[in-house]
Amino acid sequence: MEINFNSTKAILIAGATATGKSALGLRLAQRYNGVIINADALQVYADWHILTARPSAQEQASCPHRLYGHVPLNTPYSTGAWIKDLRLQLKHAQAEGLRPIILGGTGLYFKTLTQGIAEIPDISTEVKAQADDLEATLGKGIFAQLLAQADPASLAGLDAQNPMRTRRAWEVLTSTGRGISSWQADTPPPLLDIAQTTPVVLNSEVEWLNARINRRFDMMVEMGALDECRAILESGKWNPNHPSNKAIGAAEIISHLQGDLSLEAAIDSAKVQTRQYAKRQRTWFRSQMKNWHQLAIDKPLEFPL
Structure with missing residues (x-):
């Protein structure tokens, strides 16, 4: 499908992990005087560089990048907080004459950006503590069970x-x-209304992407993923229950560093988790982004601009 990038509209780039979103974003930013704005819920955290595949220092120096690594680890950060930060970055982009290129793999961010977000009051620490206790004693599936009884309308609109x-x-x-519904x-x-943007979802053949995921994780290990996890563990910042520590492969590598898994087993498990x-x-993009441009990509940077 031909996609017209040659306009003044903000560009949205979504896609599964390792599909080449950052590479496309860089190419477009360099061609259209763009600023790349992060839409990945883990790349916002300061301590994660390698395992979240955050753009390298060289890539970030090649064109403006925003909302990468600006949140301290274990600091609560919601979709609403991202929208608030994004609103400010869009104003900056306009003032600087830069074209926004918003890219990442967090579908909820894009859905909220183009469909709006409910202004729900902050959750109290007491309720969060109660949720922690329920999860620890009854497992993560308990919330779907409770919602089925107390708020089936909200549950029906969620991935249970x-x-x-x-x-x-x-x-x-x-x-x-x-209820949240x-x-x-x-x-x-x-x-941003979807009509105000050029929205693109990157798609690829499963076998191609799986092979790319495996190669990329091997590269992450070579680049120092173990040292990154070791630094977080030794600093006392490791909390497997906090959303900021959900980087895929982190739990496996931490288990290896703690002597519970061999390095080979940790790497194999992390690759499975990533796939x-x-x-x-x-699955989420297919169901939620049917009105987006679908761009097939099986080799890096082989697509029309």
Whole structure:
């Protein structure tokens, strides 16, 4: 499909991990005087460089990059916080005459950007602590079970197999007395209407992507992924339950560093986890981004501009 990038519209680039989003973004930024703005929920954290595949220092020096590594590890950071930060960056881009190129693999960020976000009050620390206790004693699936009884309307609009989403919905219901689907029904207009953008989803053959994922993780290990995890572990910042420490492969490498897994087993498990994550991303993008341009890519940078 021919995609017209030659306009003044903001460019959105989504896709599964390792599909080449950053490479495309760099090429477009250099051609259209762009600023690359991060839409990946883990690349916002300061301590993760290698395992989250954050653009290298050389890449970031080649054109403006924003919202990468600006949040301290284990600091709460929500989709709403990202939208707030993004709103400011879009104003800066306009003032500087730069074209926004928003790219990443967090589908919820893009959905919120183009469809709006409900203004839900902050969840109290007491409710979060209660959720921690439930998860620790009854498992992550408990929130879907509780929602099925107390708020089936919200559960119907969620991926019931995603413990982060079901926990969030339970926390909202418990904290506010109102289901998350009810809050979402009152969603204000989006920051960017889809018609104001050039939205692109990168697609690839599964076998090609899986092979690329495997090679990339080997490269991450060679680049120092073990040292990155060791530094976080030794600094006392490692908290496997915090969203900031969900970088794929981190738990496996930490287990290796703690003597619970061989390096080979840790690497193999991390590759499996990454491939499974990419599969979930592809499924989500197919169902949620049907009105986006679908760009097939099986080799890096072999696509029309």
